[in-house]
Amino acid sequence: MSRGGQGLAxxxxxxxxxxxxxxxxxxxAAGVGVLPSGITGRRIGVMAGAALFLVAAAWxxxxxxxxYTALGGGTARAGKHDLLQDxxxxxxxxxxGHRWWLLLAFAAALGSSFAVPAAGGMLLAGCGTGLWLKAGWLGRRERAGDALLWVRVDWLGRYGGRPAGKAVRAYRSTGIAAGDAAPGGARRTASVG
Incomplete structure (x- = not known):
């Protein structure tokens, strides 16, 4: 990156x-986890899994x-030499960067099915749902502020870490049409007309 530009994600x-x-x-994991009856039985496992799903999604x-609000409150505009990552x-x-953690979480969810059927898988699915909800919340903030939020790639670390972690000191912003992702991080759809 020339002239002091930064990579932004x-x-x-x-x-x-x-x-x-x-x-x-x-x-x-939840689908496979329903097969063994486990220690608690399927009914209790699925009920516990549903509770874990809701708690994990909300948390x-x-x-x-x-x-996120504090970092997004005082954003500086991205410079013309900044590189917007696809x-x-x-x-x-x-x-x-997280493939081994994902694999380990999947294995743990499957293994837990022998004790509490389906609960581990539903917990994982709840975490995924929570991330979608958080991305949707960020998308609504971006639309309301008419600006997309970007973070320096070097602050995310080698594994693409947390965008609100301790290493992150500030966000940058661009116009709503910048980059190839819509507000909220979804793929940008081609507008018709």
Whole structure:
């Protein structure tokens, strides 16, 4: 990057990157986890899993909102030499950096099914749902402020870390049409007309 430019990744895309793998791993683990009756029995396992799903979704969706709001409150505009990272690159970096954690979480969810059927998988799916809800909340903030939020790639760390972690000191902003991801981090759809 020339002339002092920085690589920038979309905050909502980083948040959303883990949602699909956690959701699908959780759904698969819960589906397979219903097969053994476990120690508690299927009915209790599914009821416990439903409670864990709701708690995990709420906790992940609400966790850190004050930090995101504080970082998003005083954003500086991205400079003309800043490099806006593609959505696909951000997602791929995050997923590659966290693949062993995702695999370990999936294995733990499957293993827990022999004690409490489906509960571990539903917990994972709840975490994925919470990330989607958090990304949606960020998208509504971006639309309301008419600005997309970006974070420096070097502050995310080697594994595409947390966009509101301790290393992150401030966000940058661009206009709502910048980059290839819509507000909230989803793929931008081609507008007709």
């Amino acid at each position: 979309r905050v909502a895309v980083v948040v959303r990157a883990g949602a699909a793998p956690l959701w699908w791993a959780g759904v698969f 992940v969706a609400l966790r850190g909102r004050r930090r 959505r696909a690159v951000t997602v791929r970096t995050w997923r590659r």
